[in-house]
Amino acid sequence: MISLDRLKRKSCDIAVIGAGPAGISAALNGTLRKKNVVLIDKAGAMDRLKKACCISNYPGFPGISGLELERAFLDHLKEFDIKVVVKDVYKILKVKNRFVIYTKGAVKDVFEAKSVILCTGVVDEKKIEGEEELVGRGVSYCVTCDGLVYQGKDVVVISDFKGGEEEAKVLAEDYHCTVTYVPGYDVGTIPGVNILNETPVEVKADADNKDKVVVRFKRSSIAADGIFIIRKNISPKSMLPGIETEKGYIAVGAGMETSIKGAFAAGDCTGPPFQIARAVGQGQVAALSAVEYLKEVSN
Ligand SMILES: Cc1cc2nc3c(=O)[nH]c(=O)nc-3n(C[C@H](O)[C@H](O)[C@H](O)COP(=O)(O)OP(=O)(O)OC[C@H]3O[C@@H](n4cnc5c(N)ncnc54)[C@H](O)[C@@H]3O)c2cc1C
Structure with missing residues (x-):
């Protein structure tokens, strides 16, 4: 059985799950607001966007490929010394006012965060009847x-x-x-x-x-x-039990807050339209809301 000393625990203010456009934007904005941010992605980063051959509607970069945009986004992370932790998150539990984030792998790292921002993209998941x-x-x-x-x-x-x-x-x-x-x-x-x-x-x-x-x-x-x-991809409800969804997407308010206090969501995981600009904007709003939330809980 897995012994607890094989679990490494790391604490942070904001844990961002998923390093696509939404997660990268959230991590940058959280860091710019002087929060200790951990950015986690199971595939390294931008798993979906790197498949795009030509992006025509992202302002400032007409005709850029997904791979080129990925490079630009990762360079931006580097400027602020934000590293992507390559880990597959399978469960997040809220324990009192902290989130405990469990990852898969030989060393099953566990992260502890005061708030989380889910930016995990769309989940193509066909359920079994009755599940x-x-x-x-x-x-x-x-x-x-x-x-x-x-x-x-x-x-x-x-x-x-x-x-x-x-x-x-x-x-x-x-x-x-x-x-x-x-x-x-x-x-x-x-x-x-x-x-x-x-x-x-x-x-x-x-x-x-x-x-x-x-x-x-x-x-x-x-x-x-x-x-x-x-399953390879897990639904938001399986990842963060108790979170409300609508048609399989995470239900959010105007500040990208979810039904669980301290948990925010941004990008494709909150529903269509599935667009980079929208994901980047929502990532920023989610980060700023998380910063406000952190102020509230520290008072
Ligand atoms: C071929 C193609 C072409 C496209 N062209 C355009 C276009 O021209 N213009 C446009 O605006 N949009 C386009 N899109 C859509 C665009 O890519 C998405 O809207 C955008 O990437 C959404 O960003 P996101 O951050 O919400 O999610 P994603 O980019 O999907 O990122 C989610 C990240 O979360 C990670 N993740 C998921 N689950 C976990 C987990 N359990 N633990 C850790 N990490 C996890 C994934 O590895 C991934 O890197 C295109 C998409 C595709 C596939």
Whole structure:
């Protein structure tokens, strides 16, 4: 099992999650207002924008490519000595008036922040029928958070990428679970893990046993004590439990504040139109609102 001394904890005023145009703008503005900012991105930076071959509507840079704009944005970060921490954030929990930010990886860094700004872009996530109703009642998105709950029990792990294999192994080896892995891609064998090549169509409570949940496939179904759904991209609700969304996007007010005090959001994760200029503007508003919030809580 993961020991706590393998977790490195770092504190800051504002943690910005996602270093696309929104996150970079938020980090710059927070830093300019003399706040200690940590900028975290799982892919380095600008994962989406670097795919654009020619951008015609970003003022001052007609016809610039995504890669060129990325370079300009990163150079701007360098001017203010802001480094991007390359980490995949999978969970943020509000504990009293602090946010605890958990990341994946060999060293599972944990960050502590007085406020957070979510700038994670759009999530292309197709849910399994019934999944949302069972979150916390048999469905989990996180082995680190919930592995202990299912120690020694029967679990199903559903994943559309290789990261799911690691989680299946952790459940089998560290938590002594009986694991059935349902991959959405080709996989060989995984020691100690049963592989089931089926497409899940529904997850539901077991009508015959209130402690069990069922995964239904096209032609069969299996009952288990828990179901872990491990996706590459996680939805805002899975990342920051309790946050309100509208049509899958984070619901925000005019100051980019979310339903959770101290948590702000900016850019594509708040909904369309998906545009660089809008993301940059919202990132700035979110940072300035976070600065105001920090003043309030320090008084
Ligand atoms: C091919 C293409 C062409 C485009 N052309 C234009 C154009 O011409 N003009 C225009 O205005 N817009 C264009 N866009 C849209 C534009 O790229 C987006 O609107 C803009 O990038 C949104 O910025 P953002 O910061 O909100 O999100 P993103 O740019 O999507 O950045 C989100 C960042 O968050 C990171 N992240 C996500 N989840 C996590 C996590 N769990 N932990 C850590 N990091 C995480 C990602 O790695 C990513 O770097 C184009 C998009 C594409 C794909």
